[in-house]
Amino acid sequence: MAFTGEEKSSQNPTIATPSTDNSPQHKQEFNAWQLWNMSIGFLGIQFGWGLQMANMSSIFEHLGASAHSIPILWLAAPLTGLLVQPVIGNLSDHTWTPLGRRRPYILVGALLASMALVLMPQCSSLWMAAGLLWILDTSANTSMVPFRAFVGDLLPKQQRTKGFAMQSVMVGLGAIAASMLPWLLSHLFAVNSATGPAQQIPQSVTWSFYIGAGLFLSTVLWTVLTTAETPPPDLDRFDQLKEKRGGIRQSFSETWQVLGQMPPTMYRLAWVQIFTWLGIFCFFIYFPPAVARNIFGAVDIQSTLYNQGIEWAGLCFAVFNAVCIPFSFLLPWLTRRVGRKVIHIICLLCGGFSLIALLKIQQPWLLLPSMVGFGLAWASAQAIPYAILTYALPTQRRGIYQGIFNFFIVLPEIAVSLGFGWIMEHWLQDNRLTAVVLGGNFLVIAAGLMVFVPTEAKQLAAQQTSQQQVTEPAVVDSTV
Template identity: 50%
Template sequence: MTYRTAKEHTLNFWQIWNLSFGFLGVQFGWTLQMANMSAIYEYLGATPEQIPMLWLAAPVSGLIAQPIVGYFSDRTHTPLGRRKPYILAGALLSSLALIAMPNVSSLWMAAGLLWILDTSINLTTEPFRAFLADRASNEAERTRTFTMQAFFIGLGAVLAAACPWLLWRYCPDPLPGTIPLAVKLSFYVGAAFFTGAVLWTILRTPHQPCRGGVSPPSVRPEDKSRIIQQAAGSGSLTPTQKSSPLSKGSRGDTPWYAELWQTLRQTPVRMRQLAGVQFFTWLGMFCVFLYLPPAIARQIFGATTETEPLYHYGIAWAGVCIATYNISCFVTSWLLPRFTELVSRKGAYAFCLCCGGSSLISLFWMRDPYLILLPMLGFGVAWAGILSLPYSLVAEVLPRQHTGIYMGLFNACIVIPQIVAALSLGWIMRHWLGSEHLLVVVLGGVFFLCGAIAVQIIEEDAPNLSLDSANLSLESTTML
């Protein structure tokens, strides 16, 4: 049996385009959920203080599903590869849930279906991000790939957010206590976009085998240990790499939950540093997701109940605001690679979060529907950074054989603050914020600024090294 150094292959523009295109559909469905679920809950009779608890299903499902899906996608070998079966299954389930969601008739049905929808989206998203990390071979390529991801996320969000507003003029006014027809049609369109875009990536991205001729399951632990020892003896591995999870054998007899715990204990330092930033960032994002549309309808347009036409138009205008910040994200995503070269990824990330935080806080003094579009531009800059820079920073310190499970664990840093928000925002809103939706959004801006401060602890110049950085690989035919 012979082994040789793995060669890195540069992805061209259209390969990165096809690789990332599926995120157009994923984000279309996800934005429909984020932009409309709070309003759907209010249409069905929920109070503002109840909304965070009704959203609890989404982050809980992500916390449970993503690390498990990541673990098994690392170990899946099919004709479609490691990641694609999970991406496709999640897309189909998400599309079915999107079709069913606007037809619910009670709060408990909506909350239960949101659980199914969010779990299905997580089933797609986590392997998709690992899929991108699998293909990118260096820092510049990772930045371009995750920036293209941010581009399609921005485009998908623009289309999804504007869809109800564009359809509104062609649909009759809804009856009290019912979900508007424009919202229903938007969810149907979202289901088609979700499946279609994911199928494009699956069909247009060819199998990319790792070089060699031995499948990973056939490599014996003693052979792997011998290779690592030879590399260590020749000075190819640093002390950090020698202690990598990859150097501890295949653990083929270890239960999956025990290996999951062991992997968690060996989390790279930079990933732990980013966890603090992610906590504040996504605490702020959840404030926006939950309360921006109702805040615009009630505090900007002056609606007092969810049954009056002013509320419906305010929710539709919130879609325009969401589309605006995603257009800003769309444009910023093209400029980020150059900006990171000038100021570093760490500096760019802090700048983006400061833009977002100051923009959200400025909404406190605004009551003109058109004027609030200006802060949305600044918030879009933050959104572009949030969707790309953390993943570019973390991807380069992850061992390739464990990319899926680590991406799942990293995404837990997104859902844990959302769980904290779901459990606490209702109480905070009732006792401290006078049940004002807009004040919760402003609080989200404060969390963004805290995240910008937390960025300073990241050690970008000294990344954790993994076995992959030694360019040592077993010859294999693993499909990415």
Template identity: 45%
Template sequence: MKQSAAQQGGGIAHGKPQLSFWQIWNMCFGFLGIQFGFALQNANVSRIFQTLGADMDTLPGLWIAAPLTGLIVQPIVGYLSDRTWTGLGRRRPYFMVGAVLASIALLLFPNVSALWMAAGLLWMLDASINISMEPFRAFVGDQLPVRQRASGYAMQSFFIGVGAVVASLLPWLLAKYGVSNTAGPGEVPDTVRYAFYAGGAVLLLAIAWTVLRTREYPPEKLHAWDEAPPLARRPRDAARVRRNALAWLLAGSIGVIAVALGGWDRQLYIFAGLLTAYGVALLLRSLRQGEGAFSHIMDDLYDMPPTMRQLAVVQFFSWFALFAMWIYTTGAVTSVHYGSADTTTAAYNEGANWVGVLFAAYNGFAALAAVLIPWMVKRWGLRISHLINATLGGLGLLSFAVIRDPQWLLLSMVGVGFAWASILSLPYALLSDSVPAQKMGVYMGIFNFFIVIPQLVAASLLGVLLKVFFGSQPIYALVIGGISLLVAGLCVLRVREPAPHAAVAAANP
């Protein structure tokens, strides 16, 4: 990305310069590769797990790698990238490291022969994707003024949609061209294998394009151009923090004991562990003196802007629903719409490939929605637009329970696609004017807490809910997800709108 004279030195007094369409295109292009890998993971990992012998009840626990790595990796990478400045910039070194590691994981994944190996590679793949993904969110805040950030996030949503369409369709397309779509017990079909190989190459090349075609502003310029109000530090009360820590620890410990003694589902350990881990983190911060990454992240979590607190609830119900969809759509469609849960049958694998088509469809509709969302924001504002899109997504997931012809599920994915595009852009637009430049990375990482915590809760509770109340039928996980999206849409009405100038600018990028 070539910079103007104002960008290189003379623009500080006049605020952060606007970027051209192609400059925004180049800085977001790497998201095509990230989503290519992410979509292959979402559409095929449950299939690989089932092929290697996993049953429906254990799938959420195996998927725990995805949210847990994000919970750990993103705030650390955000904190470090805020403090990084090299010849390659502050965010771009993390783009490349994550891309190389993710590409290696994608090449290895379809060749595993044991379930534990697949679970381990999912940890590696998701951690690597998170290393690249987190700085991309902060990159938009670094490079663009507030009035253009909605355009930047919408461009990311566009590339997310395009990348996911192609990646989700790959196994189905390869089968159409004669590549084998079935394999022996415990073996991954060639359609999936070759799709993962292609994904590794696309991910690396797309991120390399952004790294080579963009430049970054040094920290002193970002600080001078900062448009966010200063954060107010909340009063510290160490004694109160310790009391809260002990309460969380007690709740988590009671949960662990109850699961152990009551013979409850082992996946509930995840939920009890979340409570315990938060208690431990609070206790350590109350006892710890001095500086460091852990102390800074915990303090920034405590001081996060009110808008972020309001959005946390919206994100919780949104991502709970998405996680339910990613885990259970394959099982729901193959069992309900194709009538087979046997991974060696042609019917199961035809249904699994159709899930890839459905995932491609919702991402394609998301790319279309990314073009329409700025018009929606201009007409109805950020909150009402997000309410409309989340409602469409909720109705789309609920419709899986009543539609029987799998071809008509494409209509369901229209709503899911609009919700997906909105979830990837409008919460960030709502948040954009409240995060200071010098903490953009760490706060984007902290914001990710409210993406991954609901996924961890879903991983611990969904399997139990299905087993206890719904006879382990995966279609009901999609019903639960649909209701969750409807709740998320209603919760966005509580969120503070950005300042009028920012909201108007977001609608007129």
């Protein structure tokens, strides 16, 4: 529940009524319950992502995909992010409706993504699965990008790291549940996980997607109904700027213009993000089949051994996300004492070396300790770059800059989707485990590049200088 003003609604004490005073000194800190209400929708979004990450590669293999064709089938995920995120970010910057600024996009994305989750397990061919992945990723991105700006809009500066850390908690909770669900349905509820000509995708996976659709939609609805947004203080000026910058065509034009005006901190963080997500994407698309084939020794994708390997990989996903939750609570305390930059370097190194160590693992249970190190990197990647970036951005352009920042997640993923199949076939001999280990090396490189990111004190000084040089009057909005 967002409480951004001086008073609550007398009709409904669970919904905050925002004040029109948007100055930093009048922004009240959120309590734990308000942060929970504000962030719970992110749990549903991440449940959908978690199902996709843990199961799509195996779904593709069940439908006949080879190891070197899997990356191109994942192209939908990064390409939709590249096209959708900056446009939705800019549109939400210049939107005001009775439902607010960000919430209309969050809600519409949830409705469409939930429908895609319901339909995904019914696919009978690769082209159907790939097509639905386009719809799912477009919809999930429509919800996710405004959610990132939502935190900056509503929270006072001193709570933003805590707010992004809470989102990391939701990432962990959603992904843990999504990753474990097929195993739980199979082993505790006796849902059939066998496959064959008449049942290409296991029933345990099918029901997991159905449950995920319901959770995605219900948690987003909870956030939308319990968290109010603050209207811009000057709606006439806001509408004028919307006419100038708020359309889809204007969004692309504005994105191109803003891309050339990135603050130095954002530019250097971009290189860190590129190598971070090269590593993470290699892990996500190849780890489940690597466990099934390299660790469990499965050869036939219709065998029980293969399905056991995929389910065990889901448990591994649950472990690294379980690490993410308590560590996310520690992040604000650690960053205050050590600094965001140093903590992120340490976490990236832990994740990188944990993936490299998989080369020496032969027993399935030994995968679990390695997931602890990757969990530290995952938690940090979900929170610290965004917290660092927030201090370097002009407040009235936060949405579009957040969308552009996600370029440096999706561009390396597009590179993997388009080029990694050739690398798998000609250099790595379709060895899925080697691809995961290569991802660990990318994380180590990202840690080295993080050394060159400016400290927070330098960011604030640079931002103040930049703001003093702005000649066009800016709209002061609720993100101050």
